[in-house]
Amino acid sequence: xxxxxxxxxxxxxxxxxxxxxxxxxxxxxxxxxxxxxxxxxxxxxxxxxxxxxxxxxxxxxxxxxxxxxxxxxxxxxxxxxxxxxxxxxxxxxxxxxxxxxxxxxxxxxxxxxxxxxxxxxxxxxxxxxxxxxxxxxxxxxxxxxxxxxxxxxxxxxxxxxxxxxxxxxxxxxxxxxxxxxxxxxxxxxxxxxxxxxxxxxxxxxxxxxxxxxxxxxxxxxxxxxxxxxxxxxxxxxxxxxxxxxxxxxxxxxxxxxxxxxxxxxxxxxxxxxxxx
Amino acid sequence: xxxxxxxxxxxxxxxxxxxxxxxxxxxxxxxxxxxxxxxxxxxxxxxxxxxxxxxxxxxxxxxxxxxxxxxxxxxxxxxxxxxxxxxxxxxxxxxxxxxxxxxxxxxxxxxxxxxxxxxxxxxxxxxxxxxxxxxxxxxxxxxxxxxxxxxxxxxxxxxxxxxxxxxxxxxxxxxxxxxxxxxxxxxxxxxxxxxxxxxxxxxxxxxxxxxxxxxxxxxxxxxxxxxxxxxxxxxxxxxxxxxxxxxxxxxxxxxxxxxxxxxxxxxxxxxxxxxxxxxxxxxxxx
Numbered sequence: 001x002x003x004x005x006x007x008x009x010x011x012x013x014x015x016x017x018x019x020x021x022x023x024x025x026x027x028x029x030x031x032x033x034x035x036x037x038x039x040x041x042x043x044x045x046x047x048x049x050x051x052x053x054x055x056x057x058x059x060x061x062x063x064x065x066x067x068x069x070x071x072x073x074x075x076x077x078x079x080x081x082x083x084x085x086x087x088x089x090x091x092x093x094x095x096x097x098x099x100x101x102x103x104x105x106x107x108x109x110x111x112x113x114x115x116x117x118x119x120x121x122x123x124x125x126x127x128x129x130x131x132x133x134x135x136x137x138x139x140x141x142x143x144x145x146x147x148x149x150x151x152x153x154x155x156x157x158x159x160x161x162x163x164x165x166x167x168x169x170x171x172x173x174x175x176x177x178x179x180x181x182x183x184x185x186x187x188x189x190x191x192x193x194x195x196x197x198x199x200x201x202x203x204x205x206x207x208x209x210x211x212x213x214x215x216x217x218x219x220x221x222x223x224x225x226x227x228x229x230x231x232x233x234x235x236x237x238x239x240x241x242x243x244x245x246x247x248x249x250x251x252x253x254x255x256x257x258x259x260x261x262x263x264x265x266x267x268x269x270x271x272x273x274x275x276x
Numbered sequence: 277x278x279x280x281x282x283x284x285x286x287x288x289x290x291x292x293x294x295x296x297x298x299x300x301x302x303x304x305x306x307x308x309x310x311x312x313x314x315x316x317x318x319x320x321x322x323x324x325x326x327x328x329x330x331x332x333x334x335x336x337x338x339x340x341x342x343x344x345x346x347x348x349x350x351x352x353x354x355x356x357x358x359x360x361x362x363x364x365x366x367x368x369x370x371x372x373x374x375x376x377x378x379x380x381x382x383x384x385x386x387x388x389x390x391x392x393x394x395x396x397x398x399x400x401x402x403x404x405x406x407x408x409x410x411x412x413x414x415x416x417x418x419x420x421x422x423x424x425x426x427x428x429x430x431x432x433x434x435x436x437x438x439x440x441x442x443x444x445x446x447x448x449x450x451x452x453x454x455x456x457x458x459x460x461x462x463x464x465x466x467x468x469x470x471x472x473x474x475x476x477x478x479x480x481x482x483x484x485x486x487x488x489x490x491x492x493x494x495x496x497x498x499x500x501x502x503x504x505x506x507x508x509x510x511x512x513x514x515x516x517x518x519x520x521x522x523x524x525x526x527x528x529x530x531x532x533x534x535x536x537x538x539x540x541x542x543x544x545x546x547x548x549x550x551x552x553x554x555x556x557x558x559x560x561x562x
Contacts, residue, residue: 011370014365014368014370015370015371015372017365018365018366018370018373018376019372019376021362021365022376022379022380023379025379025380025383025436025439025440026379026380026382026383027406028383028394028395028398028399028436029382029383029386029394031394031398031399031406032390032394032398035398044404046403046404046409047409048404048406048409089288089289089292090289092285092286092288092289093285093286093288093289093290095285096281096282096283096285096286097282097286099282100281100282108286108290110549110553112289112293113493113549113552114545114546114549115293115296115297116493117492117493117496117545117546117548117549117552118297118497118541118542118545119496119497119499119517119518119521119541119545120497120499120518121497121499121518121519121521121522121525121538121541122300122304122518122521122537122538122539122541122542122545123296123300123304123538124521124522124525124526124534124538125303125304125307125525125531125534125535125538126299126300126303126304126307126535127300129303129531130299130303149292149293149296150296152289152292152293152296153293154493156289206385209387210385210386210387210388212387212388212389212499212500212503213497213499213500216500216503217526226387227387227388227389227500230387230389230390230393231389231500231503231504233393241397241398241404244393244397245394245398248390248393248394251387251390252385252386252387252390255385255387256382256385256386258385259381259382259384259385260378260381260382263377263378263381263444266444267444267445267448
């Protein structure tokens with residue numbers, strides 16, 4: 001019998017197919033990265049350039065022209081704050097529903113999810129009017145509150161499905177051993193829930209960072225997030241592709257890298273723990 | 277105490293979501309019945325059903341409803357089919373699988389405004405865009421995507437964003453397949469199609485339900501991609517319900533009509549939610 005080669009043909013075919021599909025799907029993003037390091041002329045050259053001497057001028061110019069750092073700071077502040085606030089509201093609710101289940105629990109969960117089905121634009125006029133009369137237009141506070149509320153249903157759902165998987169017996173055993181409510185929470189529940197809290201927080205962070213509708217409509221120069229900054233580059237036929245690419249790259253790089261590191265937790269979270 | 281604590285813990289979430297739902301809803305109902313145009317502050321008073329009539333008989337309306345459904349339907353079909361394909365393709369180990377996973381998932385984290393501008397300018401531009409170059413390379417006339425296929429272009433952008441999501445969920449689900457069962461089927465000479473039909477697809481049922489559910493929630497209100505690329509045009513060719521309401525509110529400054537539209541969106545959302553609840557109830561209940 002002939003010795004099996006280390007690379008059977010089927011494996012080679014599969015490897016080639018997988019890489020071809022991947023590179024095809026990743027191509028637009030890869031192109032964005034390349035363009036960010038080109039000059040404006042190179043960016044629109046026909047045929048497109050694959051090899052060139054990279055320049056960092058675009059990044060410098062984006063910062064100088066439109067104060068990237070201010071928008072980046074707004075993005076960080078609003079997404080982190082809304083994630084923390086969201087966890088603070090969602091975790092107790094999810095805990096309550098998972099461990100003290102009643103007949104209404106399922107209805108409440110479904111009702112929460114249904115608030116998420118409503119397109120944000122449906123609430124735009126009222127929220128705009130409210131924000132205006134409260135003097136909250138173009139403030140970080142308004143964005144934090146709105147990001148939190150719009151992510152809240154998803155967060156409650158995710159945490160609920162995580163908490164539901166924690167066996168009640170463990171908590172009961174702790175109680176039998178005379179643990180106080182605080183000890184039970186601190187020593188038993190929290191360590192078990194930390195994974196769920198992390199994956200929920202991660203997803204909330206990604207969603208808030210990428211949120212465009214509310215930041216476009218409720219914020220501008222002062223509290224605008226990176227999504228606002230990028231949209232301002234859509235100006236009519238503004239053929240500043242290299243700068244647009246540099247700005248885009250700076251806007252997405254933090255969250256894409258962050259996403260790479262947390263993809264496992266994200267799957268857990270996104271599927272409400274239904275897919276393992 | 278036993279009953280008080282759970283309720284107390286639940287209250288902040290329920291109360292804030294209730295406010296988030298009810299306050300805009302009540303205000304929308306009020307605005308929908310008055311004449312309220314930000315450009316004509318002197319025109320006021322009770323409008324009756326005028327705003328509703330205006331919104332529902334607007335020729336853009338039926339187009340927008342169709343576009344919303346088309347966008348939702350095609351993106352779900354594309355992402356589920358290709359997502360399963362990709363997941364099956366990279367299910368078994370091969371050199372560079374880890375890197376492939378990272379590259380594949382990346383588009384999901386790209387913010388919609390960047391996604392839209394990237395495709396609009398660098399991919400779909402009819403003169404300098406990469407796709408135009410590819411078309412020319414094959415001797416074909418480049419397509420002016422956003423003008424000739426506005427809704428199709430938006431579907432491509434949104435699918436590109438959500439395909440990684442679907443693929444990632446299916447990849448994860450496949451890892452929990454019963455390998456012994458699969459081996460046994462192969463030993464018994466099951467063809468790949470038979471394995472697909474009787475083993476893989478049934479196993480993926482639950483994750484398909486999850487993908488459809490999450491995508492429905494997010495795709496009903498696609499906005500940034502339309503706002504930054506076609507602006508709903510040309511004409512109404514790429515206007516969905518969310519964008520139509522936005523146009524009434526911020527481009528026509530007619531808060532009354534926009535509010536009537538918002539109430540319609542609530543009805544649409546409730547229909548979708550009812551549909552989802554049945555599906556989720558069946559598939560996610562443990």
